[in-house]
Amino acid sequence: MTVTPTNFQDRPHSAWGFHHVRELHPTAQVWRGAGPVWDLPTQTSDLEDVTFEGADGQSTTLTAMMAEPVHDGLLVLHKGTAVYEAYGNGMRPQDPHILMSTTKSFAGSLAGILAEQGVLDLNADVADLVADLKGTAYGGATVRQVLDMRVGLDYSEDYTDPKCDFAYMDAACGWRPPVEPGAPDNLLDHIRTIRSAPPHGGAFHYVSPTALVMGWVLEAATGETFAELVSRLIWQPMGAEFDGDLALDRCHRSQTEGGLNVTLRDLARFGELHRLGGTANGTRIVPEAWITDIRENGDPDAWDAGTMADIMPGHHYRAMWYTNRSHPHRPMMTMGAFGQTVYADPVAELTIAKLSSFPNAGDELFGEMFRCLQAITDALHGD
């Protein structure tokens, strides 16, 4: 049984493929730098016995859940200490794992860093920054609208529909076989096919190519690749333990919508720095105001009118992060297809990183995962 560039997202291939993406696709190095690692102390806990409602509706425990072969890694940081760290499917601490759309949140945090530095104007038209976007449906959209996924597009992203617009993107980046002969075989050409649906700035509309646009805006604004930006602005100052890598399409476009691969521990560090208001090990990484803005300033009406309100009511989306605004702790989180999440709860002083190979992109196992996150929160915080 061979895992290939175009089947690696399907079970059973994903159980290996999701932590071997660089062996399937071209990738750019995300260097960790030469500095010291941000040490995460460890401490044993009784979290493994935490119970919650499993996917089958029956009560389950963390240990029982992690024994299922669709969970590749779970790390829980409480007050900065690793109180649970487990791996599945042969994944090891040093193996980078695909983040899918959790990659988008890296773009969102980088935007905050670069806006603070005056390098990125949030009010600029993205087509003025990236010349290739002129004449596309993204023309006239501001960086802010792109960050919040409020671009007026006619685009369907339904992971259960193999003919939806997103399916063409999945094929364009080489991650699926062509949907049909002659369809775009690279990401820019795919973006050129996206239809406009004015106006910009309306409802939340989850469109993965919008995060491609965001990443390419960052590259254009800095003259650095997305992989270099993650390294210079996050990975090095944060004290990442391992290099990561970023998948590239056949035209060397950075897959800033879903192509980042990092280890479980480093994903937890990334979440932890957000939990801490933007600092890692005492070093300022992301402006505190940017994180406050993410948690406080998402537009609830845009969310309620948007494409995900039915499955995740009471949230909002801001700078490519989700916030659960109906939760008393207002946790912020990322979400990637097939179960990739980092969850940061400043009130409970809790950060959880989860890497998975769920059978489906938008799997019902997400429900189990969220119940698991809440059970861990209750066990450690207990309000």
Added chain:
Amino acid sequence: MPDHDLMQTFPAAPEKMVTLENWRLPPFNRWAYQHVSELVPSAQIWHGVGPAWALPRASMDLGDIAYTDHTGAAATFNQYLDRHETDGICVIHHGEIIAEHYRNGLQAHRPHILMSVSKSITALVIGILVEHGKLDPAAGITHLIPEVAGSAFGDCTLQHLLDMTAGVDFTEDYLADAGPITEYREVSNWKPSSNPANPGDLRSWLCTLKKSGEHGAAFHYVSPCTDLLGWVIERATGRPYAEMVSELLWQPMGAEFDGYVTVDRHGAPRTAGGVCLCLRDLARVGQMMLENGQANGRQVVPQSWVADSRFNGDKAAWAAGESAASNPAGSYRNKWWVMGDGHGAYTGIGVFGQYLWIDPVASLVIAKFASEPLPTDDNVSLDTARCFQAVGQALA
């Protein structure tokens, strides 16, 4: 800073775009050789969690060391670096780094392709596995790889593969744009497939190579023999090549950085040429050879393997082979080119200017990356040997 304008804008203009189609050749190789993972899928060679093997530093100016180039003119070490599209050079003398320079935008932490110096790395892993009793150089390989029974390799031994004395019908014509060597590139993922519906894979292709002549008779440089060694390593251990390089070599040696190796559509590594490493780590390999296989306070490669590589090349096979004319005193053993000079120098050599030169008498290691305009050039080879030998003379 890079000394080219490839891939410098987002996106690059079409004529400045490095692609899977153009990356191997100039001018695109100036950018490509330090960005190989961005073009070809690759498997990580993890450096582990331990501290790097610390190499002290001492400053020494080698720039004015003089040699006589292939035209008979006097030239200096600095001129050599300038003339040969150098991407990086690291020189170790008596265990101290005395020179380390990066050019063309290469950085210490960025892996650069070794091309056929990969072969020398692969053979070291073989040597370690021989010591562990997992492999026997004198044994045929079909008991491990029955798939090659009907090919050129059906009756050859591991040592034939190690010494490039297997009789294989294959011409190493790097500039050919048709024939077996382009098939080789395509099946190893180094070039877009001309038959996308049935692109093939490296190991199936190895099984199609035909025998020519007798094994053991003559030196005949056939890169795919070394890809077969990668397969042997995986069969003997049941583990991926990249993990075995990490576990047996990279971690115990105290490598400072991760490396990687390019892989084909089935994950088979191109162990003949696709290894990419950081310059200082390549120099560490040289220092380990100089210290008879010891590195970082431990015996990593068996001392007997190092000695065998240096002294046991088959002179008759060399004399009967295709490279004797360029260096009658030379020999080739365990993927090292033995110079046959007064210093007992030996080297790994990769196309387009990659070298790992070891001079035991001068206690000298020179690791060099380049992106030369030509894959092989007798004049460049001569200049390189003379330049490095002059450094050895100056430091002995």
